[in-house]
Amino acid sequence: MRLIRTLLFAGVLAGPLFGGAYFLHYTNRSAPYAPAPEKFDLTALPEKTLTFFVSDDGPSGYGANDGYLSVLAQVRQAAQAWDGVPGSDLRVAFGGQFTPDTPQNGPGAQVVFEDLPPGVYGYGGPVSSGGLNTAGASPFFPINLSKMHISRDLTQPPGPSFTDSFYLVMVHEMGHALGLQHTFTSSVMSTVATRATSVRQPISADDIAGLAGLYPVKTTVAGTGSISGRILFSDTGQGVHMASVVAIRGGAPAVSALTLPDGTFQIDSIPPGQYFVYAHALPPTADIVNPKDPDGKDVAPSGSFGTLIYPGTRDFLQASPIAVMAGKVTKDINLSVTPKASANIYAVSIYSFFGNNAVHPGRFNSTNTKGTVVASGAGLGSNGNAADGLGVQAIGGAVSVSAVRPYTANGYTYLALDLRSNPMGGGGPQHLVFTTSGDLYVLPSAFELVAADAPAVSSVANNADGTVAIAATGLTERSQIYFDGVPARSQSIDVADGTASATPPPGNAGQPAVVTIYNPDGQNSLFAQSGSPLTYTYPDAGPTPVTVQPATLPGASEATIDVTGVNTHFAAGDTSVGFGSSDIFVRKIFVLSPTHLLVNVAIPAAAARAATEVTVMTGFEEVVLPLAFRIAAPVPGKPVPYPRLFNAVTWQQGTYPGAVMTLYGSNLQADGSTPIVSFNGQAAPVVYSSPGQINLIVPSQLPTGPAMLVVQNGSDMSFPVAINIDPPAPVITAVAVNGREVTVSLTGFPADAHPANVTARVGGVSLPATRVTAESGVTRVSLSLNANVPAGDQPLVVYVDGRSSTQATLTVSP
Incomplete structure (x- = not known):
């Protein structure tokens, strides 16, 4: 995307330009533009977590073997797909059902079902946003409420709900609700015509980059780089607004960004490697909400133009690859594009046939050497003939297109693409390039190159x-x-x-x-x-009644709710509990048995006074208690302990007997008196107290597991909150260094810890464990220091399943 071949690298990654596909507002009228996206304010979300609630007024029609419980389960699975995206500070949770007329004041997200026009599977996005927020590093408009609108009739696509197509629609619309718009890289945020993700990999590199750009973590994300530049019209020299700029390489997903009004862009979160970069105009099917100017008026995309590949060619064989380096910005990747009336080719889908079932995106089994996929889309041909001068080629050397055979079916023209595989080529997503004398169209992840037949x-x-x-x-x-x-x-x-033998998730009779x-x-x-x-x-296991106590809590409270069931199958990581309102946040669920839960909840002072329904769901086993919980008015002066303690010496989490811990909250001390803190009725010595903080010593005889903490501030008693009592923190006993390889010896560390669950932080940089071994009570964790670890004496902490060790010092050589 530029005419000069010199590539410039910045020393570190710059701040986000917000050139991604977001719901944008431009806060000024000229370059350099200051875009402000619509997104959720993480400081207004408890633990930076957005909870999705599903309307109890569900779909009106289902196909065979389908039902509402499957719909709920797919929404929950979609929330898990967006939760914990690398580089994103946002967390996403599933909150069960809600009654649509329930009053609620906190920011939230909802799934509702409506009668939609034929062919419309759903739509989503922000429906209510606040004024410009300039408190953080980048201005934004805080979303108050987002909604996913899903077709009520699941006898029609995207139903039935147990299919991968329905699930991917849930993931797609949830992405809109989080603040993402359509992209053109065949990611989950692409329209259904080109979308190429799957249940096992529901979001792609472009989706990850989009969410990480909208909700970036404060620390630098190691291992990715960026490309920046500018797209200009060749006739006027003016910037192209909302051009889609794509970085692509063979066998891997593409990553993209949209240009600002002056044509500038920056593609972030790109894995290191060699990439081609091309720019294309938005297709007629883009369906993107235009950015707004300072007066709230639409800022429309620039006119159409011909797709161009860096450094200014329509032929990938003549294109110059761009090197992307971790932690660097490859700058000045500019292109001068030629205006044209409209795109000729767009919305192309590639299919494979399994019997009479057309599967999109297509699959090609490379072990067969030869195969055929089918292309459908605007501009590919008509009346049984291919478009004039049409050519199709693959990017990379894994696959070649040996023939293009147009044919007619049901009044439409399709292209049969005969493929040959290269035994030395790699697998994964394969990109196709369609060319005519007047057009160039790139379809990322057109089909998957696989090595076996479908199961x-x-x-x-x-x-x-x-x-x-x-x-x-x-x-x-x-x-x-x-x-x-x-x-x-x-x-x-x-x-x-x-x-195979499998244990099904719990379900209803x-x-x-x-x-x-x-x-x-x-x-x-x-x-x-x-x-x-x-x-x-599912067999009949009998009724599953559930009770919750207490059933009423005031605003401005932290408390533990006791949930008991009969014939239930509660399980850690599989059971969710929701209270039908964004004003009630579930902090943590402790599973004591298949029939007993402790649920820590937080209710803000501004919560709406309302009765809400309670949802307890494990697999497909759901219990709904209508209007079973009530939010009351706050109680002035009542102590409110925050149910998470911090080590007062090391400032790490992990509460264990004998540790000196810091407890935060409000109204913890009244009238200068010394508060009384107890764990399961055992008093904890208090070494310091103030209205907002208590330093205490955890009783030495507490068993591991949840303990109920209560604070008496001198005039009132808090609601009990469950605190997990851990074994003592693992102790780092030795650190051995051999070049960039480090071996950390620890006692009290799980001997059977899997390396995938073990990480370390050195100088603020997170590092995965490469090996974990144990012998004679000592566990040794091996690490490799990467280039992001700063030189000098650096703090070292090892983590396993979220628990931290004691801290040691590691001297890192330059």
Whole structure:
């Protein structure tokens, strides 16, 4: 995207330009532009977490083997996809059901069901935003409420809800609700025509970059780089507004950004490597909300132009690759583009056929050497003929297009693309380039190059122990068995035998659940069995009544709610609890048994006084208690302890017997008296107190697990809050350094810790464990220092499953 071949690298990544696909406002009228996106204010969200609630006025029609519980489960799965995105500070949670007329004052997100026009699966985005917020590093308009609007009739697409297409619509619309607009890289935020993600990989690199740019973490994200530049019209020299600029390489997802009114852009969060960069105009099907000017008026995209590849060519063979380096910005990647009336080719989809079932995006099994996929889209051809001069080629050397064969079906013209695979080429997403004498169209992730056929389920049978026996073809060691879109609780797979045993998630009596096998390459058993899937029917386990106590709490409170059930199957990580309002935040769920929960909740002082419904959901096992919980007026002077303690010496989390810990909150001390703090009724010595802070010593005889903490401030008593009592923190006993390789020895560290669950922080930089070994009570964790670790004496802490060790000092050589 520029005519000069010299590439400039900035020393560090710059701040975000907000050139991504966001709901933007321009706060000034000339360059350099100061864009402000609409996004949620993380300081207004408890623990930076946005909770999605689903309307209890659900869909009106379902197909076979479908139902509301499956819909809820897919929304929950979608929330998990957006939760914890690398580089994003936003957390996303599922809150169960809500009654649409429930008053609530906190920022929130909702899923509602409506009658939508044919062909419209759903839509989403902010519906209420506040005024410009300039308190942080970058200005923004805080979202008060976002909604996902989903078709009420699930007998039509995107239904049924157990399919991957429905799930990906949920992920897509949830992305809109978070503040993302459409992209053109076949990511989950692309329109359905080009979207190419899967259940096993629901979001792509472009989606990650988009959310990380909107809600960036404060610390530098190691391992990615950026590309910046400017797109200008060749005839006027004016900047092109809302051009889509894409960084792409063979066998990997593309990453993109949109240009500002002066044509400038910056693509962030790009994995290091060699990339081609191209710019294209928004297609007629873009469906993007225009940015607003300072007066609230639309700032429309510039006119259409011909797609161009850096440094100014329409031929990828003549294009210059761009080097992306971790922590660097490759600058001055500029292009001068030629205006044109409109795009000729757009909205192209690639299909494969499994029997009579068309699957998008297509799959090509490279072990067959030859294969065919089908292309459909605007401008590819008409009346059974390909467009004049049409050529199709693949980017990279993994696949080649050997022939293009147009044909007609149902009155439409399609292209059969004959493919050949290169045995030395890699797998993954394959990009296609369509050219005519007057147009160039790039389709990222047009199809997937796979190394095996899709799986298929041949039988499903109930075992006496409650597990399900499954016979299937195409199983791998990494196959995942799903029941109606929810992963099995546990599974074992015998690849050689073609059999598997799985424990289904809990469900309600008589509920049919479609059994689907998803492989890591994105293929699943519904490719060939969507018309006749095999199902598992849940047995009758009896009624599942649930009670919650207390059923009323005031605003401005932190408390633990006791939840008890009968015939329930509560499980850590699988059970969610919601209270039907964004004003009630679930901080933590402690699973004491399959029938007993402790739920820490927070209610702000400004919470609406209202009765709400309670949802307790495990798998598909759902209990809804209408109007079962009430928010009352705040109680002045009542102590409110924050249910998370910090080590007063090391400032780390992890509450263990004998530790000196700091407790924060409000009204913790009244009238200068010394507060009384107890854990399960055992008094904790208080060494310092003020209305907002107490330093205390955790009683030495407390067992591990949740303990109920209560504060008596001298005039009133807090509600009990559950605090997890941990074993003592692992102790770093030695640190050995060999060049950039470090071995940390620890005692009190889990001997069976998996390296994937172990990390370390050195000088503020997070590092994964490369190896974990244990011998004679000492665990050794191996690390490799990367270039982001600063030189000199640096603090070192090791983490396992969120628990931190004691701190040591590591001397890092330059």
